[in-house]
Amino acid sequence: MTVMEPTRRRFIAYLVAAPTVVAAARWADASTGGGTAPSPIPSAPGAADTYDLNDLLTDSAKPTANMITVTMNKDGTASFALPRVESGQGITTSTAMIIAEELDLPVGKVRVTLADARPELMMNQFTAGSNTTISTYTPIRSAAAAAKQQMLLTAADELGVPVHRLTTHDGVVHAPDGRTMSYGVLAEKGAATTSREIDVTLKPVAQFKVVGQPHRRVDALEAVTGRKKYTLDHDVPGALPTMICRPPTIQGTPKKVHNLATVKGMPGITDVAMISNGVAVRGQTFGQCIEAVRALKVTWNPGTVDKDSDQTFLAELKAAELPMAPPPPGASVVDEAFTFYWKSNTALEPQTAIADVRKDGVTIWSSLQAPIFTQKQVADLLGFSTDQVKVHVTNSGGAFGRRMFSDVVLEACEASKKFGKPVKLMWHRTDEFRAGRMHPMCISHVRASYSGGSVLNFEQRHTSVATDWSMGFGEPITAGGASGPVAQSPIHGNYNYSQTVWNLTVNVPYNFGQVDHAIQEIRDYTVMKSGSVRNLYNADAAVARELVVDQLAKAMKIDPYAFRDAFLKDDASRSVLKAAAKAAKWGRSMRPGTAQGIAFHSEYHGRIACVAEIDARPSTINRKKRQAVTGPRVTRITIAVDVGLPINPKGIQAQMMGGAMDAIGQILTESLHLKDGYFLEGSWDDYYYTRQWNAPFDVNVIVMPATSESPGGVGEFPIAVTKSAVACALTRATDKLPSYFPINHLDPLPFEPFPTEPSIPPSPNDGLHRKGE
């Protein structure tokens, strides 16, 4: 493992004419990360090894990132409006740390807020693909460095001391004779009267005191006191609760409302109107909206998949698989296919938006991963120009890919326009599962052939129901296509976006000789309301790969850790694998019915390894919990992660732990069941996302020391590797390779599905009888 030589490259920044010191910066180069006992046959680097999705997202953002500004305030604080959405991934904290580091200011004096939609930023306002820190790191540092430089020059002038003799500490400039000037004073005295370009030098990594040290979340106090504001907590005058009565099947539409006047007369209800997706009701409280939705009598037009169920899609996926090349003559073959059923990417905070549509424009409050895309869609819907659409980005109660889409905002705008009043629209939990977006069902088929101590080839054919990439990947890919390696493959239509995302994310980090992987999609992406869960295709594809790696190791009679150690492409990867194996005591003696599983993954300019321990003994599997799936329990998770340059190790650990919970659910318990055009799930007691009774007793995350001067991605990183480790552990514990995930999907349904009409189930009235549960 090598740490790059410290560099003191100069960067271009700008001083902006303003009442206090305001500095801006454009993009600097983002560097990319790179990528042998038995006799592994080297595999040529795949597309994702040399230029991945993050490079594309970063390159796409380059021309406009000079709009990023750091403002120094008279009270000695610095402010920065981050053009991203905070969804719990900790980017307001890590960004405050980066600014604090460059400014020599305490983290507590850096105020990071979320920027409104800024169309001039083009794709530099897209929170996805774990790209935030990768793409914003250098510009934010450059702007902060420019602000500090201006304050230092001002202090030199004021104090009559050469600038190189001044030092900075905790927001104060110190002269050698003991005189000081605070940033608060310098913020005003150093204000630029004209905007101009300047050169800045960034602080060397070796001098970092804040970046790389664990830091608690900057919004933790607000979170534990209930003061943190989410969309619904914003008080916008006249914006009353609004909900939607929805069709009984996916993407059905309303035909006729039979009792509109009656419902409009219900207690608290102010407005009722048909909109594209259903019937909107507005009232004094959400509780009264729920009653109104339940009372509506509506005739519906059919949806887009009324004749479909899991089985019809499964048959179609099987038939659509691209062919594989015949295995080399004489070689032994491992050939396995895995089905991954529909997954919901719903967050705990449901889809919410406040919209106030007026004659001359609209104001929106919502938590959005792609606010510029939303702004454009709203402008198109309402016949406004984009500058008539004001989009305030709010904190989200979880995003997970769901908030890349504008669905709830478009509904709120339509309702507000129809009612001529502001609305505060919220989806019911049941809407989230039945009318919300889902990660498409897919089959990942892997065939590998081996001979002696070598893997000769590795082929993967991934066949998926089409994923909707219209939310914004389209823009960076189109933009990136002009300059990046994708220029050779003109992008036309969603299918090509899928191909590009696949090629830029999916990789095989092992020397497996000839490697060939491809994706094929069925149906149009608009047929299902699709979208990705955290980690996009690798959430499934990497799991299939790692399960087959274990099968190869078994067939070749090599320990799963030793096998990976032998076949991984580079030493940096082996270091991470070793760190996880060592911390987890890989190979320790385990009781019958319990086992360890190990996996490795490389993505986001980094490397990650996980060891999972699972308990699949009958006494554990047969635990009883009310309205719950218990089953095998993951008892211990150990993760080692190399993210290049770690910004906030505490935040990275949190993301790894949280991602592990996603992973456990997706392998063992959680999925959607499609039947006759709708999903049977309607509540968290039907959709078995990980709960405390499924959570491990022990979680250990090792953040590897810096291996780069640039940070890699974090948020999505733990999914593929933890899912893989859990699946491998289960396979070893039960001595049975699962062919579908989650493993309970085909069990008898453990719940009674809610009726589809009305679309919202009744609110229980017996809450006082369950107290103390």
Next chain:
Amino acid sequence: MPRHTFKLNGKRVHVNVPNDVHLLWVLRDVLGVNGPKYGCGLDVCKACTSHINGKAFNPCCVPVSKISADDEITTIEGLPDTVGKDLHPMQEAWLEMDVAQCGYCQPGQIMAAVAKVKEAKAAGREITDADLDDIRNICRCGTYHRIREAIQAGAKAM
């Protein structure tokens, strides 16, 4: 319009709402008390967990008419006052462990934790893994492990 009265976070409140409106909406939409969050409205996700007379309950599934004048409702906003401090020891433990991610479920998690620890203490025993496994509150960010650690730490300080 029926008039309802009860004690909320130490103060007597009066509201005029129909009997069948659930307490969560009275708190959020009428009284502007936003700590309790909506996550399902089905008594499942537990994001709105608050206390009634010191015990955990979910206001999303209690019609306001079932709350009597002498009932004391405590939401996350009123939790510190129950111990006469700026923060309840469980909130302190939450900060110490840096539990929160998006934060949306955390008020409900903390209220559930406090009630769970009180129950165990009343029964004269320590919090166990089985107690922690019984907590139904969803955390979609997956902070479950830190929640377990924080409850153990908070229990010691309660």
